[in-house]
Amino acid sequence: MYNLDLVIDRDGTGSNKWRLYRGGSHAGPITPVDPALEGDGPIPMWVADMDFASPKPVLDALSKRVQHGIFGYTGASDGYFDAVTGWFEKRYGWVVPKDWISTTPGVVPALHFAVKTWCRPGDKVLVQRPVYYPFFRAIENGGCEILSSSLIEEDGCYRMDFADLEKKASDPKVKISLLCNPHNPVGRVWTADELRQYGEICNRHGVVVIADEIHADLMMPGFTFQPYAMLGDEFALNTMVCTAPSKTFNLAGMHLSNMVIPNPDLKKAFDDYLHETGVAGGLNPLALVAIEAAYREGEPWLAAVLDYIHGNFLMMKQVLAENLPRLQPTELQGTYLAWIDFRALGLDQAALEKLTQLDAKVLFDEGHIFGPEGSGFERMNLACPRPIVSLALNRLTAEIGKL
Numbered sequence: 001m002y003n004l005d006l007v008i009d010r011d012g013t014g015s016n017k018w019r020l021y022r023g024g025s026h027a028g029p030i031t032p033v034d035p036a037l038e039g040d041g042p043i044p045m046w047v048a049d050m051d052f053a054s055p056k057p058v059l060d061a062l063s064k065r066v067q068h069g070i071f072g073y074t075g076a077s078d079g080y081f082d083a084v085t086g087w088f089e090k091r092y093g094w095v096v097p098k099d100w101i102s103t104t105p106g107v108v109p110a111l112h113f114a115v116k117t118w119c120r121p122g123d124k125v126l127v128q129r130p131v132y133y134p135f136f137r138a139i140e141n142g143g144c145e146i147l148s149s150s151l152i153e154e155d156g157c158y159r160m161d162f163a164d165l166e167k168k169a170s171d172p173k174v175k176i177s178l179l180c181n182p183h184n185p186v187g188r189v190w191t192a193d194e195l196r197q198y199g200e201i202c203n204r205h206g207v208v209v210i211a212d213e214i215h216a217d218l219m220m221p222g223f224t225f226q227p228y229a230m231l232g233d234e235f236a237l238n239t240m241v242c243t244a245p246s247k248t249f250n251l252a253g254m255h256l257s258n259m260v261i262p263n264p265d266l267k268k269a270f271d272d273y274l275h276e277t278g279v280a281g282g283l284n285p286l287a288l289v290a291i292e293a294a295y296r297e298g299e300p301w302l303a304a305v306l307d308y309i310h311g312n313f314l315m316m317k318q319v320l321a322e323n324l325p326r327l328q329p330t331e332l333q334g335t336y337l338a339w340i341d342f343r344a345l346g347l348d349q350a351a352l353e354k355l356t357q358l359d360a361k362v363l364f365d366e367g368h369i370f371g372p373e374g375s376g377f378e379r380m381n382l383a384c385p386r387p388i389v390s391l392a393l394n395r396l397t398a399e400i401g402k403l
Ligand SMILES: Cc1ncc(COP(=O)(O)O)c(C=O)c1O
Pocket: 048, 105, 106, 107, 108, 109, 132, 180, 184, 212, 214, 215, 244, 246, 252, 257
């Protein structure tokens, strides 16, 4: 029903992933591998978008809306909010009244706005590195300091350091904490117990939790997503939850996401910031129909895509075990981003980047960009046709074999 093996040519669409590289030191414009997987151009496996077409109902809804022909200033309809909140309720049993939602042109902009809303220059923002690197720019852009309570890695799995979190959160300069759930890049799906312990620490010290749940819908088999705001009222009333259909349905370029803020005072402060800066107002009419269709009718597509991505991960694990036993993949609990430990190769950063980017010509996001804790790791985007994953692994095998 879905031909996910099909390699779709993204040339000419302005795709950042396929024309640029920003994930390592050999950054710059790229001429990627031929869509027929011929030639020796680089294989882009860095930025988190999928090489799969969005669900058919989304394409149909967009075509219909385009045929209408008028694209004047537009706002979100009740139907849009019903689709968004209906998805949360159907998938997670999370009941979200529509007046808890503020729309933004993406989660990253919302993180910038959050820092500006709840921090003053000189304040500190608590994160858990290695973590999605645009968190750092959002913090610094607000004149604030990054304070990391870094994750603890043990036997290829990561956990939070609660004693350290308690210590760091007690610093009165810490006003907000950015939570990544599931955690990009280490692929952890935080359990209710872990989230509760983390949340209790933040609540105790008056630290507002910005819960980035953009990867929530991307669970691997055996893992269940715990929405942060469903832990209880005391957690819901001290958070802004960042949600979006962009990772789930490959709609990142639509630039429309939904922030859920159950506490009216926090919501008013955030909305005031959106109004003051001219961000609030009209929305993109195409984004609205695409998202509504995705949330209403995209679930069967998502199930197929998740199954396929898991298949890619299993295939990758098997190839690494057989051909590249020095590379250790972290268990992928959620997201479509594999986190692979290359440290046993014994290469320094420059040699590792030369190996992957110039010799093997596979463009990962380099681990160190997620913080120094990520050094020696590579983040590999598995949301692509399996023949692309195979080709990348073959190239790595060949080049590592020459070491
Ligand atoms: C944790 C996390 N937050 C946010 C984003 C991007 O959000 P947006 O495209 O809505 O700005 C990503 C994309 O990779 C991500 O991994």
